[in-house]
């Protein structure tokens with residue numbers, strides 16, 4: 001473990017926390033410990049605390065330590081996917097008859113986990129707009145609400161929730177605040193410092209940053225929470241493998257650089273779309289007219305790389321734009337170096353059609369990559385011109 005980096009800057013922690021050069025070989029990057037088991041020196045004689053890789057693996061340990069350091073938490077846990085992390089969290093902290101307040105705009109797979117899986121064993125949920133603290137408070141069921149779940153910015157409508165205010169609401173009701181920090185990333189937003197109890201990441205996204213790994217993470221500060229999450233991580237077993245852990249760890253080292261470029265490019269695209277005749281609404285927290293701009297400005301370092309917009313002409317026009325871009329690749333996911341475009345209604349959020357979370361059919365979501373900004377703008381200009 002590197003020397004104490006608590007007071008070091010984000011970029012320094014991203015590169016040096018979680019692992020110190022190997023005392024034997026001097027390797028500055030942790031090896032990929034492609035092993036399931038570890039020789040013991042006599043029964044229970046563990047070398048370095050490792051006995052079986054589901055329980056702990058040195059490459060995963062390096063990632064989990066780095067994830068915690070970057071979120072300002074004491075304990076990090078790495079999983080096979082973001083939804084694996086969420087499922088483990090739910091099973092660690094919720095019991096039949098409990099209730100969870102969910103955002104009324106959230107990743108479709110997260111809602112599906114609660115609505116189609118967790119309900120099977122008695123966990124109830126109700127949606128509330130993350131932008132309305134009073135509505136979240138009203139959605140809480142006294143004595144039964146265990147978690148208040150927040151995405152900010154939300155997926156895909158990029159609503160902004162006030163983390164500090166919602167933490168107070170949750171705590172007043174004896175509940176915990178969970179913040180899914182996937183869209184912002186640890187570099188742009190630090191939920192634990194604002195009162196959140198648990199941070200969730202799909203490390204598939206900005207943390208890994210190169211669309212080459214699927215993974216998830218939980219970060220907490222509280223030792224008691226860490227103990228129960230760690231117990232359930234091992235007992236359920238949805239852990240990140242050593243190579244996936246290594247890929248996310250490598251991605252994290254450039255997270256700060258990438259988020260700056262993602263934000264630069266996204267700001268230019270938001271401005272470009274704002275004046276475009278084919279566009280009816282641009283949704284980007286960095287725009288002064290965004291309802292959550294003031295809160296985002298207070299709790300985020302910058303506004304991120306996700307831009308959503310609605311087009312004149314409805315679903316068919318939105319689909320036509322998604323089919324017309326070249327630099328923006330049509331595909332699900334987000335947060336990688338390449339720009340992606342998608343139609344949430346037909347793609348990432350198809351599972352919430354007909355529910356409270358249904359998204360507008362004329363909505364297009366962009367994950368703005370780190371390509372040359374002028375090329376991104378020219379690509380969108382051409383695609384939008386086909387629909388005017």
Ligand SMILES: C=C(NCc1c(COP(=O)(O)O)cnc(C)c1O)C(=O)O
Pocket residue numbers: 081082083084107109110151155180182183201202203204214215216332333334348
């Ligand atoms: C794949 C997509 N989202 C995954 C996701 C998840 C799930 O992560 P997975 O690694 O895909 O399991 C959790 N939270 C948020 C905010 C997410 O956006 C997407 O929106 O394209």
